[in-house]
């Protein structure tokens with residue numbers, strides 16, 4: 001006899017700006033974390049819970065599917081849905097966040113692991129080892145035979161589709177205000193408020209304005225944080241392969257850079273040193289391999305950070321763009337004391353605006369603000385006013401919805417042309433195609449000869465490249481260009497086998 005389902009004291013709020021599915025998912029997660037629901041307990045059927053909450057069955061089904069994908073719950077054939085077998089010890093005693101799933105069965109279920117594809121090799125023939133080609137500096141030889149260039153390198157968003165009227169209105173409003181006589185190191189209160197609401201709505205991040213500092217972008221936020229928390233010569237972990245600029249910024253602040261290996265799901269927790277001052281990580285969409293850190297690994301990462309005392313720096317750079325998968329909770333939401341979240345408009349709107357955010361506990365935010373004042377570092381007032389208008393009027397949300405569709409089409413075109421070769425495609429503005437080392441250089445050259453510019457994983461490694469393949473961006477090329485570039489690439493790659501890179 002299956003156990004009787006628990007009678008869940010849950011409620012959802014129809015007036016809330018968050019969807020019923022997200023609300024229900026949040027309530028269930030909180031109930032599991034808080035111990036109201038424990039491992040092995042049976043959840044009500046979707047029909048029963050839908051009836052109890054007076055919501056449609058789809059709402060409950062989707063919430064359950066999301067929790068299932070994250071590893072919180074599991075289905076037992078023919079006998080219902082149960083809270084997964086979660087390891088309660090991962091959080092340590094006294095944790096405000098309750099039990100977590102460090103090793104629970106199904107903890108990586110639904111995350112699409114592609115397994116290790118590592119091999120060793122030399123420098124990147126396309127960009128040279130280490131330095132990399134500046135995006136603007138396209139070599140003359142890159143022009144296709146008579147055709148225009150198709151730039152499929154990652155890093156840039158599409159900035160041509162924007163609502164001109166909304167853009168002008170935002171800047172007119174900003175220009176209506178007189179110049180300020182001093183800048184607030186935390187940023188404009190109005191924008192902090194709007195950003196906190198935006199993050200709650202779009203990322204489920206439990207932040208108020210007291211948690212938000214307006215920065216000039218992710219790089220600026222990371223720099224301010226490093227200047228605040230790193231001791232001279234302190235050790236800073238950075239994903240390897242990972243965002244080169246993070247290494248540069250942390251190194252420039254005197255940190256000893258510690259490369260931390262990643263696999264297809266994201267940063268590897270086992271083996272992380274216990275003496276890091278901070279760890280820079282990209283859990284929503286690992287840069288550049290594209291993994292989404294599974295919930296169980298997020299919990300273990302937090303457990304490591306609590307144990308070792310390291311600060312986790314979560315770069316949420318392109319988390320707004322997600323395809324065919326439900327969102328995973330930001331690390332910050334799982335432990336706001338241990339995590340600093342960095343966000344930016346560089347991907348969602350334009351890198352030219354120079355506005356981003358740093359989300360942290362109020363105490364840490366105060367310390368960063370003091371550093372900022374000492375460094376006379378600031379975000380320009382008019383840009384903050386304009387972004388506040390875009391947020392308050394819902395223009396940014398509308399822009400994001402439009403761009404999500406547009407990027408989804410481009411990503412679909414790439415996947416259609418390249419098939420199962422593509423990995424890391426569930427989020428962001430780039431995908432990866434793993435390849436054996438010897439194929440990468442000739443392929444990049446051949447593509448360049450046909451007018452298609454590509455990036456490679458090797459360029460993003462700290463030392464000796466361990467993973468090889470192409471990093472294909474679809475942010476700055478049009479849908480037609482992505483289709484054309486993907487067709488050229490598919491021909492160059494040949495039929496191949498899905499597991500060619502093994």
Ligand SMILES: Cc1ncc(COP(=O)(O)O)c(C=O)c1O
Nearest residue numbers: 155217218219243287317344346
């Ligand atoms: C991994 C990663 N994080 C963040 C950013 C954005 O940085 P910023 O906000 O400083 O422009 C980028 C841009 O290319 C990136 O690749």
